[in-house]
Amino acid sequence: MIEEGLKNELAKQGVVVTTIQELYNWGRSNSVWPLSFGLACCAIEMMAASMAKWDIARFGSEVFRPSPRQADLMIVAGTVTKKMAPQVVRLYNQMPEPKYIIAMGACAISGGPFKQGYNVLKGIDRLLPVDIHIPGCPPRPEALLHALITLQKKIESQVLTGPNRPRHLDAAAPSEFPVPEFGEHDIVPAMNPQLWKPRLVVR
């Protein structure tokens, strides 16, 4: 590992020194292709972020792919209902690794204003591993860009080898998650116990 001071000194002389890991992560983090998949109100703000005023293309994410096979990032933009939850999980399962999720808006995080509803999933992180949560109802396009930049930082900081390597380089880590089915009253399973570990609050 080359030390930072020497690296800067070399850069002044016109010599770029990098590691494979940095190069790999740099390339990945600047071409995150989202799945063009809108669920509700937040999808309009997602679209606004891709339009001229906010221009998500500055961050390399303007290529909204309608097919999950070509996408790296799923922006869960809106309320996930119980009818829609199996399809959301199935879409995620169809995406190739490495893949990331941004839970956009209050509904995707926790059910939001519709949390009392009988048909609303109380947060997509019960079924899928969420990388970034953006609060708001709906979050502004700036907030989505902030989430994207945060995701890029997360990708850039990933260590490719060793015990903390990311999921897509770990053969033992799951890449697909069980698709819930419609049960008698709720989707079955209502949550994935491997992912959803709420802290027990004892009062």
Added chain:
Amino acid sequence: MSIATASPAPRNYEVIPKTSPDGLELEGELLEVAMGPQHPSTHGVFRMDVVLDGETVVKLKPVFGYLHRNHEKIAENTSYLGSMPYTDRLDYFCSLTNNWAYALAVERLAGLQVPERAQFIRVITAELTRLQNHTSVCGFLLQDMGALGTPLMYAFREREKILDLFEALTGARMMCNYMRFGGCRCDLPPGWLDRVQKIVDDFPRFLDSYEAMLNTNEILLARTQGVGRLSRALAISAGITGPMLRACGVDYDIRKVDRYGIYDRFEFRIPLGEQGDVYDRYMIRLLEIRESLKILQQALKAVPGGPVIDPKAKLRGFRPKAGEAYGRIEGPKGELGFYLISDGSPNPYRYRVRPPSLINLTILEDMCLGQSVADAVVTLGSVDIVLGEVDR
């Protein structure tokens, strides 16, 4: 826990034997395609189960409910004012008109009067909403036709200007939550009307360039004229409202029929189509924008001073006396109505939304049968649906 393998559903359509031009009987395989719920052309989480004969649509079954968010049930369990923010999320393109329809229903229920200034603010915000909705819809329609990006970019550029106005007025870009029973939540910020005036003055220029770019475009004409035709009789009997109905040539606009608010004071015309096809629906929306601009010009000149909310309106402990009321307005998508039954308690006994998108969507099959599947996409785009309102 595994992926369910559904057994094939029994066919409820007839396989029509076809004959070739030579009189020979042909046997074709029918193809069942589920378009959606994740599909770039379905405008959200909507599914069309299409049965195709080659490219021709033989049967089309719309499947709703992927965004059913229990709006009505939640509203029946909360106070009257508590469901005002939820109305924003019905049709998330036009939160201010949703607010107005709900406020109108409650005002009828409780017998509240709206001050003059608030009436003008309501008209101005509603027409601005119509402006941004219709521009975006035209952009989306063109995107469905394959004009990826450009028209929608232009539409969203104008939409952002109007959203900036909404943000200055209400604090939120999309979920405005601005109307209150008996008026509006707050007065206009200083200089707001001048900003509206500037945008209203500039808008025809954008519209001219937009129409010059698109209206005579050969691809647009080929893809829209004669496509998705809806007959006048079917439109009336199916309860279609809004630009869809007027594209069939039926002169029905609730701004003229009911004259709710202060719409009787403005001079504007109702554009009507003839053919009832996708092109007429597209043109009706562009013409309606021009009429909305006329209303805005008249309204902006005459905004009076005074309070913006009825001093008798109580925000706390609001309990209208027992009764029922229906308030309806001409939303950008059609007749948006709220039906309320009060039993004298703080929350409504029954709360029902009459969503224009859902009712306009019911005749989708009639418009699409016999057309190619690509035209079904364009026809759906011209209906102008928002799934938050369809499924509620």
